[in-house]
Amino acid sequence: MSQPTVPPVESGPPVASPPEPSDSSVAEPRWHGVMREIVGGSAMISVLAVVLAMVAGGILIALTDDKVTAAAGYFFARPADLFKAVWDSVSGAYTSLFQGAVYNFRRPGFIAGIKPLTETLTFATPLIAAGLGVGLAFRVGLFNIGGRGQMLIAAACAGWVSWSFELPYGLHLILAVAAGIIGGAVWGGIVGLLKARTGAHEVIVTIMLNFVALYLISFMLKTPGLLQAPGSNNPKTPAALPTAVFPDLLGPQFNLHWGFIFVIAATVYVWYLLNRSNLGFQFRAVGENPNAARVAGISVNKMYVYAMLLSGGLVGLAGVAQVLGTVTTGFSSGIDAGIGFDAITVALLGRSKPWGIFFAGILFGAFKAGGFAMQASEGIPIDIVVVIQSLIVLFIAAPPLVRAVFHLPKPSGVRLRRPRAQTAAVTK
Template identity: 75%
Template sequence: MSEATATTAPSANEPKRAPEYEERSRSNEVLSDILNGNFVISILAVLFALVIGAILIAVTNEDVQTASGYFFAAPGDTLGAIWNAVSGAYGALFQGSIYNFRRDGFLDGIKPLTDTLTFATPLIAAALGIGIAFRVGLFNIGGRGQMLIAAACAGWVGFSFELPWGVHLALALLAGVVGGALWGGLVGLLKARTGAHEVILTIMLNYVAFYLISWMLRTPGLLQAPGSVNPKSPAMLETAVMPEILGPKYNLHLGFLLVIAATIFAWWLLNRSSLGFTFRAVGENPNAARVAGINVKNTYVYAMLISGGLVGLAGVMQVLGTVTTGFSAGIDAGIGFDAITVALLGRSKPWGIFAAGVLFGAFKAGGFAMQAAEGIPIDIVTVVQSLIVLFIAAPPLIRAVFFLPKQGVRRRTVPSVSKEVTAK
């Protein structure tokens, strides 16, 4: 006798489950895409960095160290000290960067937010330039040099000529942007014509710009203030100073509106223009772009010109908006290097860079308040910023910490099908 075989076909009365399985699979795919998206990973990286920052704050706090000496006798004292240290530090960070509840009235309480935006303004401008270079496959770490050259050009126009307010400010702004663009474009030109690596070029040009500006600030008749023994420029004329957009009570100046316009321009350039398509094509694969007929060498030059101009805009904001009483060779204030961090956190996308710049502006504005109010070292904020970049650069670590599904792995529910087995 022959053996009967198992049948797996569902009966006519059994409901069809395929659409339900497809719906579950589709929803799982959507959920996986959301959890593995850049935005969620960035938010979780910031939260994880803040948690580690809280641990560092607790470990270095004197009250916590004292209470931990008798932890087993009174564990509540240690936990309370940890809570007071961490909540006090992050509370001061919030009140120093967003809103201060201790001040009278809304207008006084909102001043920390304007300080945050003031700190963020040059960061965003410089990071936009560096982000555009990243999208073309160029690693522009010459922000310091480009800012110094732009600040020198804008500052020289700002204190040398007596012109009407609108004309004077516009010319100083244009001079600074052009100076930064030419200094950045020099990198693109050398890379295109000689094949030199942009990292080496930008590092060397940073030193060239620093010592060049330092010499000019020590030389009478160039950038040195008349009668000054210090390497410092004259103060900017009032007609070349960016006005405060909210009044003299706040430090927020016209540069913030300019950086919003720069962000819109960068978004349009990268996503809506033919030149932006060329930038992205070269950044993805320069060899394929060359085969497609794109002039890769010229693209490098154009990209570095625009990158240097945007970074130069940050230098202009420093000398015409923040430090208007005369600048020195340290006018860049480390913004050229911090902008690399902001561009990485924003993933080289204009609006992502804008948000990252505001976040880092909040860290800078709130960090001083945290140090003054709670005695927390300002270095803790720097550590948190560094950890954010580290975690942004290591998405698998964030997925492992928060138990997120691996990217590209789809979790599907296998349907259970009843089997009818006939006996022999």
């Protein structure tokens, strides 16, 4: 008997089981990545670091206020008094800070009210210039903490030109500014040259050159015929001639001078140098990876010298602004006013980017201008402002801490992933 035949079963195309969802197969919407980059990026970290520092500063203001301490003594009897005292203390302090740095509503008229903003910009002028110098060195992988020495040498060079020659107004000012910038550049270039030729660490060299410049200028200020004013026994220079002084930018009623315009021009120049020029590309390449830059044919040693020359020149512009703008009656060895070290904080807050440094310098100028008003009107120690600046550096140096406090996402730092189907289509 023959076996019954079984009709063949038509088989269709194999049906693939749906893939299990995974992180690599699910494409992230592009706007999610953009928002994560904005919210968790370095700019937001800098802003929130300032916010955290202001909050911490407010706590310190409240803890050091006598009225808050007195109200805390009977907290359980009348707790509202403590909260009111804390609010009055902190709000009064920060209101005075704003009125001393931006606009004073208590003064009659707009011209008088806006004067605090001009004071902020005046304080910010040398901070921005020095911050640009430090930030430029950071981008090349160098740590320039020799701002004090570079400012002192620049101030001495610009000051000497400003009172030693009688020249026409425009020419005299240009020569004095150029002398200061060249002096700072030479003092910074020594660091770059030593690092390039001998491998000396720039931190050690800049620290040593700070002391060399300080004692050299102190000696010259005490020696007649060098920097000391004729007929004076005080370690102070002569006053700059009027032809070598920065003119007022908004009139004689304000202290803001044309040095601020020079600083804006310097910011534009540094931005163009780093982002649009061949030299800036080499700077950034060396800063990212000097070994890879060397393999690519870039002379790393030359970049170190060039970077420190430019960095010292920009810091020297800060010394010029101090001598020819803020102080025009002669200066002493304290002309740097700690700006060389404050510039490190400004560069860190600005993420070593020119325009970031520009606005960070204005912020720190506001702290300086408003701190005096806060101390005068509320009796709060100006050291609180220094504490706030220090806390800003602390929070900027610890981005994971800021992200943890505000629950910020971590930026990806890479391009957004595509679905596998799109990736396969692209590869084909």
